[in-house]
Amino acid sequence: MVYNIADILSEPEIQANKKLIDEIIINFLPSNHGIKEINLLYNMMRDYPLRPAKGIRSSICLFTSQAFGGTIDDALLTASSLELFQNWILIHDDIEDESELRRGQPVLHRKYTIPLAINAGDSLHGRMWSLLQKNHSLLGTELTLDIINEFIHMLNETTEGQHMELSWSQNNDLNISQEDYLVMCTKKTSWYTCITPFRLGNLIAEKKNINKNKFVEFGTNLGIAFQIRDDILNLTADSKYGKEYAGDII
Amino acid sequence: MVYNIADILSEPEIQANKKLIDEIIINFLPSNHGIKEINLLYNMMRDYPLRPAKGIRSSICLFTSQAFGGTIDDALLTASSLELFQNWILIHDDIEDESELRRGQPVLHRKYTIPLAINAGDSLHGRMWSLLQKNHSLLGTELTLDIINEFIHMLNETTEGQHMELSWSQNNDLNISQEDYLVMCTKKTSWYTCITPFRLGNLIAEKKNINKNKFVEFGTNLGIAFQIRDDILNLTADSKYGKEYAGDII
Numbered sequence: 001m002v003y004n005i006a007d008i009l010s011e012p013e014i015q016a017n018k019k020l021i022d023e024i025i026i027n028f029l030p031s032n033h034g035i036k037e038i039n040l041l042y043n044m045m046r047d048y049p050l051r052p053a054k055g056i057r058s059s060i061c062l063f064t065s066q067a068f069g070g071t072i073d074d075a076l077l078t079a080s081s082l083e084l085f086q087n088w089i090l091i092h093d094d095i096e097d098e099s100e101l102r103r104g105q106p107v108l109h110r111k112y113t114i115p116l117a118i119n120a121g122d123s124l125h126g127r128m129w130s131l132l133q134k135n136h137s138l139l140g141t142e143l144t145l146d147i148i149n150e151f152i153h154m155l156n157e158t159t160e161g162q163h164m165e166l167s168w169s170q171n172n173d174l175n176i177s178q179e180d181y182l183v184m185c186t187k188k189t190s191w192y193t194c195i196t197p198f199r200l201g202n203l204i205a206e207k208k209n210i211n212k213n214k215f216v217e218f219g220t221n222l223g224i225a226f227q228i229r230d231d232i233l234n235l236t237a238d239s240k241y242g243k244e245y246a247g248d249i250i
Numbered sequence: 251m252v253y254n255i256a257d258i259l260s261e262p263e264i265q266a267n268k269k270l271i272d273e274i275i276i277n278f279l280p281s282n283h284g285i286k287e288i289n290l291l292y293n294m295m296r297d298y299p300l301r302p303a304k305g306i307r308s309s310i311c312l313f314t315s316q317a318f319g320g321t322i323d324d325a326l327l328t329a330s331s332l333e334l335f336q337n338w339i340l341i342h343d344d345i346e347d348e349s350e351l352r353r354g355q356p357v358l359h360r361k362y363t364i365p366l367a368i369n370a371g372d373s374l375h376g377r378m379w380s381l382l383q384k385n386h387s388l389l390g391t392e393l394t395l396d397i398i399n400e401f402i403h404m405l406n407e408t409t410e411g412q413h414m415e416l417s418w419s420q421n422n423d424l425n426i427s428q429e430d431y432l433v434m435c436t437k438k439t440s441w442y443t444c445i446t447p448f449r450l451g452n453l454i455a456e457k458k459n460i461n462k463n464k465f466v467e468f469g470t471n472l473g474i475a476f477q478i479r480d481d482i483l484n485l486t487a488d489s490k491y492g493k494e495y496a497g498d499i500i
């Protein structure tokens with residue numbers, strides 16, 4: 001039997017989790033500053049998180065926590081922080097890739113400007129760490145720091161992968177080895193879409209440090225499959241897809 | 251007696267500290283990756299840190315640690331991370347402000363491209379957190395997390411200040427109240443140049459959490475003085491200054 005991702009994501013349990021995550025993010029992000037410029041920054045930070053999204057990464061984190069005997073509650077702040085990671089990095093990626101659409105609407109730097117959008121990405125990045133800080137009262141010092149360490153590693157892998165893809169794209173380099181393509185997918189996609197969400201769910205359930213290789217091979221392969229599917233969708237999908245044709249590739 | 255900042259910075263003790271910080275950063279940042287694209291990213295990350303700089307923020311952190319009975323050694327990784335903060339945020343600021351020169355050389359996005367430079371800034375940002383992680387074996391879990399929390403707060407203040415200044419500049423808004431100008435200086439400059447470096451030095455010496463208001467008023471005022479001086483220099487300095495005329499202001 002072949003599962004369609006849209007069917008999986010419409011499962012009531014996934015929808016319920018997605019609602020919890022959305023609520024945490026929207027209640028957490030700042031709003032209504034007395035200085036009108038800062039108020040605009042707050043609106044920019046809330047823009048992508050308010051657009052409809054699948055929430056795959058937070059779902060993986062929550063279900064992995066449950067699968068290893070942990071609770072959804074313990075993993076909620078961390079899973080929400082994964083969505084903030086996705087959102088701030090998309091703001092920067094959309095500038096770097098010169099994208100036009102994100103989730104069916106104009107990208108942030110077209111609604112505002114590139115300078116304001118770069119800074120709004122950095123600002124949302126800062127709030128991601130602030131949300132992770134809030135784990136302290138729930139999970140204690142050690143586990144809070146372990147979770148932060150997972151995010152740091154994920155960030156370093158992701159920017160290296162993004163650099164590889166950007167370099168090829170800028171140089172019109174079509175002479176890429178399969179080996180390098182797979183390294184790029186692993187760094188750019190597998191870590192933040194699969195490996196780290198799985199590891200975080202497991203870590204939160206176990207409440208102690210897990211082996212540094214756990215989920216790396218499995219998550220690498222699943223992430224590569226995700227990226228290949230995403231690249232094909234970018235060439236074949238219809239207008240409901242929400243991004244422009246071939247925008248991720250050329 | 252009026253002290254010239256160049257005289258202060260040429261003091262042997264400050265020069266010796268600066269050398270220690272430079273060594274930590276250069277030994278810490280990754281180099282020589284087998285994949286040539288990632289190797290280029292590593293070169294981009296080392297570019298600004300290798301340019302001559304004053305190292306004011308790390309000096310404040312180290313001397314404050316000593317002044318409160320702590321050691322230079324305990325504060326070195328944290329002080330070096332302050333310099334990494336300065337370097338990655340300058341990469342992004344230079345794009346946002348459309349600057350041409352940084353420390354007497356072309357800005358990073360002119361040597362490479364805007365997309366690669368945005369991502370290199372994010373990548374260097376990631377390495378800043380990695381360097382802060384290394385405090386763990388030296389200072390323990392609690393203090394490592396306290397230091398990370400100071401950096402998170404500094405980041406959130408700085409991006410709000412940068413947004414205010416960018417908004418005024420983009421809108422050609424000359425009708426700014428003195429109150430708003432001082433809020434902007436405090437957020438954009440005082441936190442990362444004065445308040446947080448002082449607080450970190452104190453925190454590392456005390457080895458326990460310090461009052462959240464400590465150094466805030468003093469550092470705010472010193473930072474505002476620094477920013478006003480910097481704005482005037484931007485209009486009056488000679489060619490040794492290393493930035494283009496009025497580039498920070500218009």
